[in-house]
Amino acid sequence: MLEVTILVVVLCASVPHISSHTANSTNSSVLERHAFFRRNESVINLDHSGLEKIKRGAFKDVRVYRLNITNNPLKAIKKGAFANVSVHEIFLYGNNISLIEPDSFHGFHPYNGSKILTLSLANNKLEVIKTGIFNNTRFSRLFFNNNKIKYIEPGAFGKMKQLTQIDLVNNRLEKIDVGVFQNLGRRSFSILLNLSKNRINYIHPYAFENTSLAVLGLENNGLDGFEENYFKNTNISSLYI
Numbered sequence: 263m264l265e266v267t268i269l270v271v272v273l274c275a276s277v278p279h280i281s282s283h284t285a286n287s288t289n290s291s292v293l294e295r296h297a298f299f300r301r302n303e304s305v306i307n308l309d310h311s312g313l314e315k316i317k318r319g320a321f322k323d324v325r326v327y328r329l330n331i332t333n334n335p336l337k338a339i340k341k342g343a344f345a346n347v348s349v350h351e352i353f354l355y356g357n358n359i360s361l362i363e364p365d366s367f368h369g370f371h372p373y374n375g376s377k378i379l380t381l382s383l384a385n386n387k388l389e390v391i392k393t394g395i396f397n398n399t400r401f402s403r404l405f406f407n408n409n410k411i412k413y414i415e416p417g418a419f420g421k422m423k424q425l426t427q428i429d430l431v432n433n434r435l436e437k438i439d440v441g442v443f444q445n446l447g448r449r450s451f452s453i454l455l456n457l458s459k460n461r462i463n464y465i466h467p468y469a470f471e472n473t474s475l476a477v478l479g480l481e482n483n484g485l486d487g488f489e490e491n492y493f494k495n496t497n498i499s500s501l502y503i
């Protein structure tokens with residue numbers, strides 16, 4: 263049984279360069295295939311919509327500046343839900359997401375230019391960040407704050423050439439291994455990494471070697487001190503402990 267109500271979304275003033283648009287939001291627990299087929303909108307807003315499931319192809323050939331799927335009882339992001347979606351900012355916070363299938367994000371392309379500014383997965387129930395989820399994606403800022411992340415697989419952030427910020431504040435990380443951040447590689451711009459409010463009591467001595475990290479936040483963890491090696495071959499300029 264699907265209860266569908268229509269909600270008119272008024273254009274936010276902060277969304278630039280697009281003439282006034284309205285978009286329909288559904289309040290259906292399931293978003294069916296082609297629910298947003300070929301839509302061209304400034305904002306698609308599915309905030310507090312009671313959404314439990316997004317079916318394959320629900321977002322297909324969509325062009326949207328800001329995609330706002332927030333505060334829903336949505337537990338998983340599945341492969342194919344987003345296919346050929348041009349987008350600038352994606353907000354998926356507050357959804358109880360614990361599963362993200364590999365390739366789920368590969369259907370997202372930059373709305374404009376070479377990068378997708380923001381992907382927020384804050385306030386969900388993620389426990390692991392798996393390798394492959396972000397392979398060759400073009401996100402610039404990733405937000406994972408307020409999840410239950412205990413483990414980040416080595417290479418999880420591999421080949422993300424546009425990445426400038428990773429927020430992992432308030433999770434359950436206990437150690438930082440070598441290989442997790444190396445794949446960020448060296449690049450012309452620097453990265454802000456915030457690991458504060460975790461349970462980190464061990465950092466591999468070479469965990470940050472050969473990375474472009476510039477600002478590192480480690481406040482509110484269980485760290486005793488640092489060896490000199492931690493910051494060997496890095497460009498870390500600001501460290502907060």
Ligand SMILES: *[C@@H]1O[C@H](CO)[C@@H](O)[C@H](O)[C@H]1NC(C)=O
Binds near residue numbers: 268284285286
């Ligand atoms: C919104 O949905 C209504 C009813 O399904 C439809 O008539 C209308 O054209 C839709 N508006 C947009 C902007 O898609």
Ligand SMILES: *[C@@H]1O[C@H](CO)[C@@H](O)[C@H](O)[C@H]1NC(C)=O
Binds near residue numbers: 281325
């Ligand atoms: C999308 O809408 C904008 C604003 O109305 C328009 O300029 C643009 O050409 C449209 N793009 C497509 C692919 O329809």
Ligand SMILES: *[C@@H]1O[C@H](CO)[C@@H](O)[C@H](O)[C@H]1NC(C)=O
Binds near residue numbers: 353
């Ligand atoms: C998402 O939509 C809600 C309701 O309109 C709004 O309050 C919130 O600011 C939106 N979030 C973003 C990031 O645009």
Ligand SMILES: *[C@@H]1O[C@H](CO)[C@@H](O)[C@H](O)[C@H]1NC(C)=O
Binds near residue numbers: 267309311312
């Ligand atoms: C959608 O449904 C949920 C749960 O029934 C309700 O809490 C929410 O206010 C509704 N949202 C809108 C935009 O109608």
Ligand SMILES: *[C@@H]1O[C@H](CO)[C@@H](O)[C@H](O)[C@H]1NC(C)=O
Binds near residue numbers: 300323324325346
């Ligand atoms: C992607 O979607 C756009 C409409 O937003 C469409 O013009 C284009 O042909 C689609 N590309 C592919 C490869 O399907």
Ligand SMILES: *[C@@H]1O[C@H](CO)[C@@H](O)[C@H](O)[C@H]1NC(C)=O
Binds near residue numbers: 333335336356357358
């Ligand atoms: C997330 O799950 C918790 C309990 O499992 C529930 O209380 C909460 O309402 C859910 N959040 C949403 C946005 O559905």
Ligand SMILES: *[C@@H]1O[C@H](CO)[C@@H](O)[C@H](O)[C@H]1NC(C)=O
Binds near residue numbers: 278279280374375
């Ligand atoms: C798209 O990019 C161009 C060139 O970088 C910029 O002038 C324009 O403001 C951008 N438009 C939007 C909607 O961000």
Ligand SMILES: *[C@@H]1O[C@H](CO)[C@@H](O)[C@H](O)[C@H]1NC(C)=O
Binds near residue numbers: 364393
């Ligand atoms: C992602 O990249 C890694 C390292 O290059 C590779 O081992 C893995 O197979 C890729 N995974 C996916 C899902 O593309």
Ligand SMILES: *[C@@H]1O[C@H](CO)[C@@H](O)[C@H](O)[C@H]1NC(C)=O
Binds near residue numbers: 440472
């Ligand atoms: C950093 O780069 C050097 C030179 O390529 C290499 O020998 C070293 O193993 C790298 N360190 C890490 C932690 O990958």
Ligand SMILES: *[C@@H]1O[C@H](CO)[C@@H](O)[C@H](O)[C@H]1NC(C)=O
Binds near residue numbers: 447448474496497
């Ligand atoms: C640090 O920055 C310098 C100058 O920009 C650059 O040559 C070097 O490769 C960077 N080191 C790392 C580990 O990214």
Ligand SMILES: *[C@@H]1O[C@H](CO)[C@@H](O)[C@H](O)[C@H]1NC(C)=O
Binds near residue numbers: 431456457481502
């Ligand atoms: C990290 O996030 C915390 C909590 O939001 C904030 O107080 C702190 O200033 C941030 N640290 C850095 C280095 O940005």
